[in-house]
Amino acid sequence: xxxxxxxxxxxxxxxxxxxxxxxxxxxxxxxxxxxxxxxxxxxxxxxxxxxxxxxxxxxxxxxxxxxxxxxxxxxxxxxxxxxxxxxxxxxxxxxxxxxxxxxxxxxxxxxxxxxxxxxxx
Numbered sequence: 781x782x783x784x785x786x787x788x789x790x791x792x793x794x795x796x797x798x799x800x801x802x803x804x805x806x807x808x809x810x811x812x813x814x815x816x817x818x819x820x821x822x823x824x825x826x827x828x829x830x831x832x833x834x835x836x837x838x839x840x841x842x843x844x845x846x847x848x849x850x851x852x853x854x855x856x857x858x859x860x861x862x863x864x865x866x867x868x869x870x871x872x873x874x875x876x877x878x879x880x881x882x883x884x885x886x887x888x889x890x891x892x893x894x895x896x897x898x899x900x901x
Contacts, residue, residue, distance in 0.1 A: 783877045785884050788835040788848065790825040795845045796837060796865075797821040803867040809901055815865065824850065824865070832892045835865070836884050838877045846872040849881040851889045854897050861893040 788796065800821060804810045811817075820827045828835035828850050835850035847868030854860040863885060868878050889896050 782841045783846070783872070783875065783880065784839045785836050785877075785880055786839065788825050788828060788837050792837055792845055793822055793825050796824055796835075796848050799845065799847065799869055800865060800867050802869065806870075807901060814901075824848075828852065832861070834885070834888050836881060838868070838872060838881055840872070847877060847881060849885045851885045851896075853893075859894040860897055861889045861895075862897045862899070863889075 800815060801810070804814060804816050809816060815821065824835045827833065833850070833852045835848060837845045837848040840846050847866075849866040850864040851861050852864050854862045863882075866878070866881065866885075868881075872878070886896065
């Protein structure tokens with residue numbers, strides 16, 4: 781399948797939230813203490829707008845968003861960012877798009893940070 785990676789837009793916010801919640805349910809992480817309770821899930825286009833923060837989505841040939849990833853400043857550290865909210869729907873897994881999303885995010889991070897933090901389940 782063919783994918784395009786682009787920066788998130790305001791009209792993408794609800795779909796990205798739906799994807800994240802779907803993935804969290806799939807992996808049993810639909811509870812407090814995970815991204816499930818993040819109050820910013822529905823406003824990534826705003827959260828990732830300041831310089832040094834970015835969010836990208838992968839869009840399939842049919843125009844549907846099927847995954848995404850973000851880079852955000854890690855609070856309390858000037859030169860450290862965090863790879864955030866990297867999720868892909870089952871239909872996108874195994875296609876290589878996650879690697880493209882990761883490469884895109886890390887290339888951007890290198891412009892602003894010397895280290896990147898990752899928290900996973």
